Amino acid sequence: MNRLLIIFFFSSLITASQNHTDLSYYLPQDINYNQNIPTPESVIGHQVGEWHVTHDKLVQYMYALANASDRITIEDRGKTFEDRPLLLLTITAPKNHQNIDAIRKKHIEATNNNATDTKDMPIVVYQGFSIHGNESSGSNASLLAAYYLAAAEDNYINELLDNMVILLDPSLNPDGLQRFAYWANTNKNINLNPDPNDREYSEVWPGARTNHYWFDMNRDWLPVQLPESRARIETFHKWLPNILTDHHEMGTNTTFFFQPGIPSRTHPLTPKLNQELTKNIGNFHAEALNKIGSLYYTEESYDDFYYGKGSTFPDINGGIGILFEQASSRGHVQESDNGILTFPFTIKNQLTTALSTLNAAKNMREDILKYQHDFYKNARQEGIKEATKAIVFGDEKDAAKTFHLAEILNRHKIKFHNIKQDFTANGKRFKKGYSYIIPKNQKNTRLINAIFEKRTTFQDSLFYDISAWSFPLAFNVDYAENVSTNNLGEQVTNLQQKIGGVSKQSDYAYLMEWHEYYTPKLLNQLLNKNIRTKVALKQFSMNNKDYDYGTILIPVQNQKLNGTGLYALLNKLAEESHIQIDAVKTGLTKGIDLGSRYFKTLEKPEIALLVGDGITSYDAGEIWHLFDTRYNITATKLDTKTISRANLNRYNTIVIPNMGSLSESNTKKLKAWVKDGGTIIAYRNTVKWLKEKEFIKLDFEKTNVSAKNISFEEKSDFNGAQVIGGAIFEAKLDRSHPINFGYKNDKIPLFRNTTVFIKADSLSYNNPIQYTKNPLLSGYISKPNLEILSKTVPVQIKKLSKGKVVVFTDNTNFRAFWYGTNKLLMNAIFFRKEL
Structure with missing residues (x-):
């Protein structure tokens, strides 16, 4: 009861204090602010931190600022998948705006030659907020940062803007931010409740960390596969910022982190001076956080290794990337190990370090500019040597x-x-x-x-x-x-895809090899239009051309379209997908003839993708994105909550991403569907579940690592070293197996981030893909795990009565840039009856 009274007392104080949080809580108060510049409250209708700002209100405010201030210009760089704008504010002194293109060109030109005079050059700082949508204190802080830079009036801000160009990206993930604001605001109590068990602090699946297709966009700076990434990377290379900040949140019971991260985990290609400058910048963060009494830490937990993150990508491009991680309130207020954590407090820390970054850039301007110029000077010298x-x-x-x-x-x-x-x-x-x-x-x-x-x-x-x-x-x-x-x-200055089309019209048949990436897209379009197609299970030759396993045959006779209509359709689809289709006038070949029993008729895929509670949303999103944006395949997103009432007979294929388990009743229903002829395609830990529930018979190799001479302090690092966090391994292919159709080489690189080790089948033809004796191509794996891996297989395919179960130990669609193994999934779908 005493605890409840304490919570009630603090809740009352929190409610009162948060409802009266105004600009004086966040901003420096020893200066004047231009009264002609609109405050956030005057536009969005509430004080910053009182509610989670929605993206539409964020956009509204940024345009209002740009219209009111001669320090700010704004641009819309494109749209998200949900059609939200990707804004960028350019903030600098009015005199710089009048000459902004010349400033940018001079900044870039200095990286192209050996110029060393930095005295009069502005420094460029890119400030990005909340690339994870449910880490929203960053985007809410961007309201305040933009207001401060537009409205503050004193010698310090004038000098700062005279010598700096600030590229402010208020929301790196508009779709995720909007989703989270809706969640936090619709679950907010009038009387704020800090109890971590309250629904406000526990989002429904898939959460709002990700974008529309459930991608972690802070892994896409290097692959650049998503529209949000493409906009910011275009800006990055247009300006080559000297400093880039990336504002995040972490667990509620932590404090505040700023880089550098763990020194031993910095990528070797990153210059040592980069980390030294990062540490010097960190002194400005420490000083600013000390003034407001905020706890923080550095050189722990995080690292600068993978160049696909926002805080690391600049390090290989002559800049300095800085990660900020703020303990998250996950709503409006929450109990934590460090006391009651309010949303306004998280915003204040983000704003404080956003401004301390600018202070560091102002004071270290010449050193940081020189670092960038030397980075590219040294890079050019390295290039000359090669x-x-x-x-x-x-x-x-x-x-x-x-x-x-x-x-x-x-x-x-x-x-x-x-x-x-x-x-x-x-x-x-x-x-x-x-x-x-x-x-x-x-x-x-x-x-x-x-x-x-x-x-x-x-x-x-x-x-x-x-x-x-x-x-x-x-x-x-x-x-x-x-x-x-x-x-x-x-x-190449005008990159274009290969021109596709049909060689000529035929009255007999057409052949499409399966090697091209977009052949599944074209095949799916044909099957959707009820065009009869067949797949070759053997190789053959005709017209002085060798046709490989998996070649698709489209007969002309007995189709829904006449000969002219079929040719027109094929030519249109082939041009759209940049694929060459060959017309043939005879069924005779060297090898199997076109009427052979080794040409098997294909069936239109009817696909369900399992999503929802228990499913890893990243994996599910990558598959959804692949189907929807690349292959134009309509797949039903079947939620784990609705399996019990769904008619599974609508589907012939169900894809299950990484999953823990299903209820017994749903498991029973799914097994009956497989036995009746359905095909399950499953990934990662789902493999273990399928074995446990007797969908498939498998044997696993077990890891047997003993901890000798390992202290308690070293325990965590020792266990962490046994994790396969993401490495690349070589496997050999049986190219005659339908799961491998479309691959011209007998070896394939596979991405792996699991320790699911499947023993090879005793019958070699049941191991269509098998790791080579020395499989490591790139990345880290412990020696014991590497020894085990070389004896295993990444794929197994088994019958279950009339149906099939196809299991992959690892993700074939990783982060949208693993193009090389996408076709394994497509083969499992289109050739499921032949596996």
């Missing part, structure tokens, strides 16, 4: 994958060329029109190294994120390093 060297990549059977990797290079302002003519390197053939070559002698040579590197030795065995991301392996393209620049053709 002036005759280049990297070539491509896939002579798949122009689309090659194109999409080139797209990433293009977004990062990396120069590349067509190859002059076909040539062979490292035993791989590179075909003109299907390959690109990157000269190492260029400004962004360090970024090239980061994108293409394979690394297997590390200073530390723990990682906050993945330890490997080599892009040619992720795309499963052929590539070779240290090739001669004599192979360079013309530079």
Whole structure:
């Protein structure tokens, strides 16, 4: 009872104090503020921190500021998947705005030559807020930061704006921010309740951390697969900011973190001076937080290894990235180990460090500008040493994958060329029109190294994120390093996809090889229109061309369309998907003829994707995104809550991402559906559940790591070192198996971040994909785990009565940039009866 009285007492105080939180709580009060600049409250209708600002109100306020202040211009850089604007405010002195393009060009030009005079150059600071939508104190603080920069009037702010260009991104994740504001506001009590058990502090699945397709966008700075990322990366390379801040939240019972992170976990390509400057900037944060009495820590927990995060991406691009992590109230007020944590307090800390960053930039301007200029000077010198060297990549059977990797290079302002003519390197053939070559002698040579590197030795065995991301392996393209620049053709300045189409009209049949990335999209469109198609289970040749396993046959006769209509449809779809389709006039071939029993009729997929409680939303979102945005496949998002009343007979395929378990009644229903002919395709920990519930018979290899001479203090690090946080491994393929149709090589790089180890089947033909003897290609794995892995398989396919169960130990669709294994899922769907 006493505890309840205490909570009631504090709740009353909290309610009273929060409802009266005004600008004086957040902002410096020893200066004047321009009365002609609208305050946040005057536009959004409430004090900052009283409610969670919705994205539409955030947008409204930023436009109001831009209209009222000659220090601010605003631009709409594009739209999210949910059609919300991606805003950017450029904030600087009015005189700088009059010359802003010249300032930007001079800033960029200084990174292209050996200029060292930084005396009169403004420093550029990019401030980004709340890339995770439910870490909303950042975006709410952006209201105050923008107001302060527009309205404050004293010598300090004038000097700051004279010598600085601030790129303020008020919401890096508009869709997630809107989703979370709705949740927090609709569950808010009039009498604020700090009880952590209150519904306000526990979002429903999938939560608002992510964007529309449930992606963690703070992992997409390097892959650049999402519209939000593309907008900010375009801005980044347009300006090359000297400092980039990334405002986050963490667990409620923590305090406040600012970088640097753990020193031993900094990527080796990052200069040491980068971390020294980061630490010096941190002194300004410490001083500012000391003044308001906020606890904080640094050089713990987080790291600067994976370059796909906002706080690390600048480090390989001549800037300094800074991560801020604020203990989260997850709503409006919550009990914590450090006392009652209010939403306004979290906002105040974010604002304090946003302003301390600007103070650091002002005071360290010349040192930081010199660092950037030296970074690119040294990079150019490194490039000159490799002036005759280049990297070539491509896939002579798949122009689309090659194109999409080139797209990433293009977004990062990396120069590349067509190859002059076909040539062979490292035993791989590179075909003109299907390959690109990157000269190492260029400004962004360090970024090239980061994108293409394979690394297997590390200073530390723990990682906050993945330890490997080599892009040619992720795309499963052929590539070779240290090739001669004599192979360079013309530079690619207008990147375009290969032209597709049908060779000519046929009265007999058409053939489409399965190698191209978008063939599943085209096949799905044909099946949706009830066009009969067949798949070749064997290789054959005709018209001086070899056709591989998985070639799709479209007969002309006995179709829903006449010959002319079928040709027009195929040509339209082939052009749209950039695929070449061959017309043939006979069924005779070298090998299986077109009427052979080894051509199997395909069935239209009817797909359900399991989502909801118990499912990892990242994995589910990646699959949904793949279906919806790349292959135009309509898949029903089947919630775990509705399985019991759903008619599963509508579907022939159910995809289950990483999952813990289902209720016994739903398990029983799902098993009956499989036995009746359905196909389950499952990932990661779902594999264990399927074995436990006897959907599939599997044997697992067990890890057996003993902790010898490990102290209690070292326990956490020891156990963490056994985690496979994200590395790349080589596997061999049985190319004749339908799960591998469309792959031209007999080896494939696979991403892995689990310790689910499936023993190989005793029958070799039941192991269509199997890890090689020495499988590690890039990334960290402990020696005991590596020894176990080499004996296992990443895929197994088993019958269950009339149905099939296909299991993958790891994600084939990782973060949208793992193009190289997307087709494994497509094969499991389209060729499910042949597996």
